[in-house]
Amino acid sequence: MATASTSAANSGEQPPGLQQAKLFRIYNHYRVLISLMLVALLFIDPVNFDTRFRFLDYYQFGVAGYFALNSFVAILILAGFQPRPRHIIVSILLDILIMHGLLFTSTGITNGLANLVIISVAAGNILTPSRMGTFYAALAAICSLSISGWAILVLGGNGDDIVRAGSLGILYFAAAFILQNISRRMMRSEALANSRAQSIVELEQINKQIIQRMRTGILVLDRYVQMRLANAAAEEFLFGAPTHKGAHNSSSRALPLPLKAGLEVWLKNPFQHTTPFQPTPTSPMLQASFTRLDKESGDLILVFIEDMSKVTQQAQQMKLASLGRLTAGIAHEIRNPLGAISHAAQLMEESPNLDTDDQQMLDIIRRHSRRVNGIVENVLSLSRRRPANADLVDVPNWLKEYRTDFLQTQETTSPPAEVTLTIEPNIPDARFDKSQIEQVLVNLCDNGLRYSQQQSGERKIILSAGATADGERAYIDVRDYGPGVTAEASHSIFEPFYTTDKGGTGLGLYLARELCEANQAHLSLTEDDQPGCCFRITFAHPGRMI
Structure with a gap:
């Protein structure tokens, strides 16, 4: 009471x-x-x-x-x-x-x-x-x-x-x-x-605690470029240590000159990507992004500050771990012996004295040679990947064009491919490289058609587009009618060389997620009660530059 x-x-x-x-x-x-x-x-x-x-x-x-x-x-x-x-x-x-x-x-x-x-x-x-x-x-x-x-x-x-x-x-x-x-x-x-x-009161208190505790620096600036609010991470990044007097007592501090310069650049061109900066010679490299808190009046400016050194370090660690797993299974000279094996198999195939057992052995050699060659090609494509060239894309129209182009490549398949397209209203634009995300969708759609045929005998999938709960970001779902993914396998399907298909290389989903991350999108497996499995590409906010 x-x-x-x-x-x-x-x-x-x-x-x-x-x-x-x-x-x-x-x-x-x-x-x-x-x-x-x-x-x-x-x-x-x-x-x-x-x-x-x-x-x-x-x-x-x-x-x-x-x-x-x-x-x-x-x-x-x-x-x-x-x-x-x-x-x-x-x-x-x-x-x-x-x-x-x-x-x-x-x-x-x-x-x-x-x-x-x-x-x-x-x-x-x-x-x-x-x-x-x-x-x-x-x-x-x-x-x-x-x-x-x-x-x-x-x-x-x-x-x-x-x-x-x-x-x-x-x-x-x-x-x-x-x-x-x-x-x-x-x-x-x-x-x-x-x-x-x-x-609402409790949520407001929780939001204040979250803002103060999160590792991304947050600043609120007024029209005179004076700080109205700064969380602990922002004060630590810009001034070395937080004041411990509350987020509303930071107005007496002046913005560092590099941050002011980045703000001036953004005010002239909101779509120009600002360069990382250091407030002091001993500070970590920081990246600032700007947006208006109120789009109608535009009086307040919200600044997000991220520690680039930690982001770069984490990304580098992930790359090193991935390369370590790759180099554990692939030798530098693998193509030369693979070519020799394939050539020898072709010469043996021309021999007139082959019996049934020898033909079966040759078939095993050819099949596994193609699989190893596919692994090598995927690894090479990963190492040669170019940076993302992002554009602001109207997702519904682009997805309709992709569906038409994809079905044209499936006209000779049997049974014919069936791709159902559902688009929700009020989908925001997304910023990504069309060719790279198209490569991801082709991989997901091919997998979905193949597993749907294995399960039901029909090559059919569902493509759907919508907006996240906050209405700020777009997403694309690829749902198949296959057997689905077990709970144990759901944690490993994006790992390199992990596959449930005997003829697969185990690098398709890994490369797809890498391409999504390069476009600041996130590829994930959604869990629901629907048949088959559903992969979702969630794009970043369209105002966030790549």
Whole structure:
């Protein structure tokens, strides 16, 4: 309970008890005003009171007592008394009984005070939206019918009083049911709004902690190129150490001159790639990227700063590890003995004295020679890979053109290839080298068609394009109808020389991921409940230069 109260206080919301007390305070003001008006009416036209009221003395006493009771409750509330639900229930019951007592001692159910009972019932259902609200309506209806029945039996009153009492009873129950429903919905809506507000506050606190702890430096600059915010990583990169005084106390520090120069270059040409820089001779090499925090007003500029030395080091370690795995299986002179083996196999094939067993051995030699040659070609293509020449690409149109070109290369295959294309709306542009990503898609599509045919006998795949959850980046999915990838194999399929196909080289997916990384895209295997497997290429933000 203490935790809930603290959370409510931190988020600015009021606990249910305080809100109920506030509403009751407003309702008590209304009661004081009504009782004051009834007291004032006692002094108007006092001569005819005897003819219009059944029990004038009791009526006057009831009005005075009602005013005194409401005034006393108002004084208690002003003194700081917090009414609890049981106090509110008793107050509503007293209101209903006192109002009917005034009706009984005045002119009966035809008196205008009967309309005030509806307000009391309505207020009770708002303040305590539960079964107690129905009891308020039932009590008010019974009291109204009792007054009308007594007037008919004892005073010989008109039967219309019963009809009016019944109509009032219907109004009491209608008000109770309608207001209970409205109150419950309002309470649920308010609880949902409070829950979301609390979630937003918690997310804001989490975001602040993440920004302060992340290793990418983040700066927010105003139109005068003054720092408005800097996280700990940015202060460490630019100034040597964070201030430890919070992200909002960095405005007194001036930007390093190389960063200012890069910002000026970006302001002149937002698409020009800024060069890495060093704030001081002893600082690591840094790379800054800029964007406007608010694209409409453009007052604030968001700066991302990355440590290039760590990125370069990690990339170099990955390359060295990959080259180590490659050189473990491939010798430098492998092509020469491979050529000699292939040539010898061709000479043996021309011999007229070969039996069936010798033909089978020659077939094994030829098949494995082609496989080794494919491995060598893939390794050579990896080492000769040119840098990515990225363009801003309209992904849906480019994917349609790729599908058409790819199907033309599959016209002679049997069975024919079937490539289904699905494109979601509002896909952002992507920046990549068309030829390199096309090479990746050809590899993924060929694999998908082959495994689909092995599983179902049909060569068919699905190409789909969409946007990530934030709507800022595009992705392309290649889904097949094959047997899928096991959980154990999913962790190794992008490793070099790993293959589940006896005729494969095990370098296709490895090269595909390398090409994607060169274009700042990410190739991954998505896990879902659909048949086959699905490979996803997620592109970087189009504003990020390669």
